[in-house]
Amino acid sequence: MKKLEKIDLFDFRLENGKQRPYIPLFYQTFGQPIGSAPTVVVNHALTGNSNVSGENGWWNDVIGAEKIIDTNYFTVIAFNIPGNGYDDNFGNLITNYKDFSIRDVARIFWEGLSFLKINDVFAVIGGSLGGAVAWEMAVLKPNAVHNLIPIATDWKATDWVIANVLIQDQILNNSDDPIADARLHAMLLYRTPQSVNQRFQRNKFQDSSVFQIENWLANHGIKLKNRFRLSAYKLMNHLLKTNDITRDRGNFLTVVNDIQGNIHVIAVDTDYFFIPEENRETVESLKPIKENVFYHEIQSIHGHDAFLIEFEQLAQILAPIFNKQKQNHYVSA
Incomplete structure (x- = not known):
């Protein structure tokens, strides 16, 4: 690097x-x-x-x-x-x-x-x-x-962006697991229903009762939590509103x-x-x-x-x- x-x-x-x-x-x-x-x-x-x-x-x-x-x-x-x-x-x-x-x-x-x-x-x-x-x-x-x-x-x-910034801000300030939970919501803004449906097709994760889409979203939340700071997320999200x-x-x-x-x-x-x-x-x-x-x-x-x-x-x-x-x-x- x-x-x-x-x-x-x-x-x-x-x-x-x-x-x-x-x-x-x-x-x-x-x-x-x-x-x-x-x-x-x-x-x-x-x-x-x-x-x-x-x-x-x-x-x-x-x-x-x-x-x-x-x-x-x-x-x-x-x-x-x-x-x-x-x-x-x-x-x-x-x-x-x-x-x-x-x-x-x-x-x-x-x-x-x-x-x-x-x-x-x-x-x-x-x-x-x-x-x-x-x-x-x-x-x-x-x-x-x-x-x-x-x-x-x-x-x-x-107004659509401002509304979603508010939702993200509420999650970041009120969730018990703020970075991961906010990321779940954000990922669905960044993709489309067609993209998600085509990729996962209602399949389960391995032999569990967990759907692959649920596992995918959870992993995105975990990965972001491991490399991002809560204060950074709050700031970057807020900037979009300005x-x-x-x-x-x-x-x-x-x-x-x-x-x-x-x-x-x-x-x-x-x-x-x-x-x-x-x-x-x-x-x-x-x-x-x-x-x-x-x-x-x-x-x-x-x-x-x-x-x-x-x-x-x-x-x-x-x-x-x-x-x-x-x-x-x-x-x-």
Whole structure:
């Protein structure tokens, strides 16, 4: 695994006006040295982290040598959302999780990039929660992101998302086994009835009376409990509710029109969490005022999690974006 690096941020004022005297920002880099190649920022999802490539990399099918996001050509940077616990330092966990917003996270990431002397990036890409942070990053610095690539996400929290965040928060604060129980509910948001029914077909687990679907869900709960912290789960879940790039800024078209880079919205046709209809409406509303906005859709039975499953489709969507940059480089060279 690539070594975790740390940036110390001091006297950071949150969106709600509260002051954080110190925030440690942990990150990992992959591929080419910083400053020597185009930069790609990868934002992790709710239970993810900065380890996007290499040993135990959660996006190895997309990021790496000779992959779509080619580490032989690009510099890849992935930050950990502060408080996600990936640094394994209990002192860096956040208890006052409702003080933070996605906008705070995006500002923190830009602070980190500024520290690294990176003023603009070839792409910001992320799925789910990470894609929401990507939207906010592009709005904060509309001239600094050449390609905004939000996947299986949205620029705002819909009522459906807010409702499910509340359910998750209630489970996390009231269950006797909060991480595992919250994960049971979450997994059914991330998949579809068709995916679950096709996979398990009402079969029992070995010779027991337990259904395979029950065993599968229980194992997901146990696995997450073994690698995730309760305070991290509460924070990441809460952040989803705070997603809104128009808050205190004006209407959507005015806000997004300032973004100069290409916008590639990638949805999943069966996503029951960030529904594709919302993404289609976003793109259709932007087309009259922006020529460089594009809609892509992953076709999958698996629902929201398809962005972590349907790698071949995702690679086909991403290939023209990243290969064009490489081709331009080789032609000019």
